[in-house]
Amino acid sequence: MANRAQIPNSNSALIAMIADEDTVVGFLLAGVGNVDLRRNTNYLIVDSKTTVKQIEDAFKEFTTREDIAVVLISQYIANMIRFLVDNYNKPVPAILEIPSKDHPYDPAHDSILSRVKYLFSAESVASGRR
Amino acid sequence: MEVADHKTQSLENGQAAEEEVDEIENDNVLQFMDSMDAYLTLVHSLSSTLRQGWLDLASARHSMGAYRLNTALLDHTSHPAATSLLVDEGKEPHFTLCKWRSSGNEKLLLGEEQSSHDKSHPQLRHRGATLLSEEKTSFENKASCEIDDQVQKERSKSLSVFGTLVSPKLRAAQLSFETALETLVEIANTRSEMLRAFDKVNQKSGGSKD
Numbered sequence: 001m002a003n004r005a006q007i008p009n010s011n012s013a014l015i016a017m018i019a020d021e022d023t024v025v026g027f028l029l030a031g032v033g034n035v036d037l038r039r040n041t042n043y044l045i046v047d048s049k050t051t052v053k054q055i056e057d058a059f060k061e062f063t064t065r066e067d068i069a070v071v072l073i074s075q076y077i078a079n080m081i082r083f084l085v086d087n088y089n090k091p092v093p094a095i096l097e098i099p100s101k102d103h104p105y106d107p108a109h110d111s112i113l114s115r116v117k118y119l120f121s122a123e124s125v126a127s128g129r130r
Numbered sequence: 131m132e133v134a135d136h137k138t139q140s141l142e143n144g145q146a147a148e149e150e151v152d153e154i155e156n157d158n159v160l161q162f163m164d165s166m167d168a169y170l171t172l173v174h175s176l177s178s179t180l181r182q183g184w185l186d187l188a189s190a191r192h193s194m195g196a197y198r199l200n201t202a203l204l205d206h207t208s209h210p211a212a213t214s215l216l217v218d219e220g221k222e223p224h225f226t227l228c229k230w231r232s233s234g235n236e237k238l239l240l241g242e243e244q245s246s247h248d249k250s251h252p253q254l255r256h257r258g259a260t261l262l263s264e265e266k267t268s269f270e271n272k273a274s275c276e277i278d279d280q281v282q283k284e285r286s287k288s289l290s291v292f293g294t295l296v297s298p299k300l301r302a303a304q305l306s307f308e309t310a311l312e313t314l315v316e317i318a319n320t321r322s323e324m325l326r327a328f329d330k331v332n333q334k335s336g337g338s339k340d
Contacts (some may be wrong), residue, residue: 005219012214012228015311021201026183028204029300031212031230031288036245042211045201069215069225070318091325092223094318099177101184107170112321116166116328 013069016056016062016093017043018077020100027072042068046077056081068093076103078111086111139272155331162327176313183306190300198293199300205291212284213311222322227315229308230284 015032017024024045034042044050044058058085059081062071075097078085088095088111099105107113191199216226285304289296 006251011217012231013217014211015314021303022184022187023180025201025204026180026187026303027303027311028291029288030307030311032311033204033209035208037208039206039208041206049156066312069217069223070314072314091322092217092219094223094225094321096314096317096321098314099180105173105177107173112169113166116162116324119294 013093014042014067016065016068016071017073018046018058019043019072019074020077021045022101023046023072023098025072036119045077046074052080054086055067059084062104063088063090063093063095070094070096072096073100074098074100074103075105075109076100082109082111086114151162158327158330160288162324162331165320165324169317170233172313172317172320176310176317179310179313182227183303183310186299186303190297190303193297194292194297203291212288213308215315220234222326225318226316228310229311230281 014034015027017027017032019027024043027045032042042062044055046055055077059071059073062068069092071093073085073095077100078095078097085095085097095111097105097110187199212231213227213229214231216228218224218226285301289300289304292300
C-alpha cells in the first residue's frame with residue numbers, strides 16, 4: 001500500500017482547489033467539484049475565519065490523495081503556508097499558484113520560479129565563470 | 131611529422147567534442163528559457179480569463195441576489211466530478227483535460243460501435259460510395275450534435291445548483307472558468323517541461339563545477 005504509485009498511468013484524476021469563494025464557485029460551475037461517499041470534497045473555501053492550520057491540513061490532504069492530479073491554490077493563500085509549498089517537490093499532484101480577485105499574481109512569490117531564479121542571479125553567473 | 135599530424139588531429143577532435151557539448155548545453159538553456167516564457171505568458175492569459183470570470187460572477191450576483199449565489203447552496207451529496215484530468219506519467223507527467231467527461235465518452239463509444247457495425251454489413255456498399263460517405267458524414271454530425279446536447283445538459287445541471295432560472299452572466303462566468311481550466315492544464319504541462327529543462331541545465335552546470 002505504501003509503495004503504490006500515487007496515480008496509475010492514464011487514469012482519471014481530480015483537480016483540487018484551495019481558494020476564495022468566488023474562485024471555487026467559478027471552478028465548481030466548470031464541473032470540477034467532487035464529493036465522495038464520506039462527504040470529502042476536493043476543495044477548501046478560504047475566508048476570514050479559515051485558520052492557517054486548516055489550510056495546511058487541506059494542502060497536506062490534497063497532496064497525498066491518490067485521486068488528485070493538480071492542486072490549484074490562490075497565491076495569497078500559498079504565501080500563508082509558503083514553507084510547505086516551497087518544500088513540496090513531487091511532479092504529481094502539480095501545485096499551481098493562481099491569482100485571486102484582490103491579490104494579483106506575483107512571479108516573485110511563485111514557488112516554481114523561485115526555484116529556478118537562482119540561475120539568473122549574479123552569484124551563479126560568477127561561479128560559472130570561475 | 132606523423133606525430134605532429136596525430137597531435138593536430140586529436141586536438142581537432144577534442145575541439146569538435148567540446149563544441150558539440152556546448153551546443154547541447156545551449157539547446158538545453160534555450161529550451162528552459164522558452165518554457166519559462168511560455169509559462170509566464172500562460173499565467174498572464176489565465177489572469178485575464180479569471181478576471182473576466184470574476185466580473186461575470188459579480189454581475190450575476192448583482193442581478194440574482196447574493197442569497198441565490200453563495201456557497202451555502204453547493205451540493206454536498208456524493209457526486210463525481212464532471213470535469214477531470216487524464217494523467218500520463220512518463221519522463222514528465224502530461225495532463226489532459228476531460229470536460230464534461232461522462233457524457234462525452236459514452237457518446238463517442240456509441241459512435242465507434244455504430245461505425246464498426248456499418249463496416250460489418252457489406253450490403254451498404256451496393257448503394258454506392260457517395261451515399262455511404264454521406265451517411266457516414268450525417269452520422270458523425272448527428273453524433274457530434276448529440277455530444278453537444280449532452281454537454282449542454284451537464285452545463286445546465288451544474289448551473290441548476292443556483293436555481294432553475296439563472297442570469298446569463300452566470301452562464302458567461304461558467305464559460306470563462308472552463309477556458310481558465312484549459313489554460314491551467316497548459317500551465318501544468320509547461321511547468322513539467324520547464325522543470326525538466328531546468329534539471330538538464332542544472333545537471334550540466336553541477337557537472338562542470340565538479
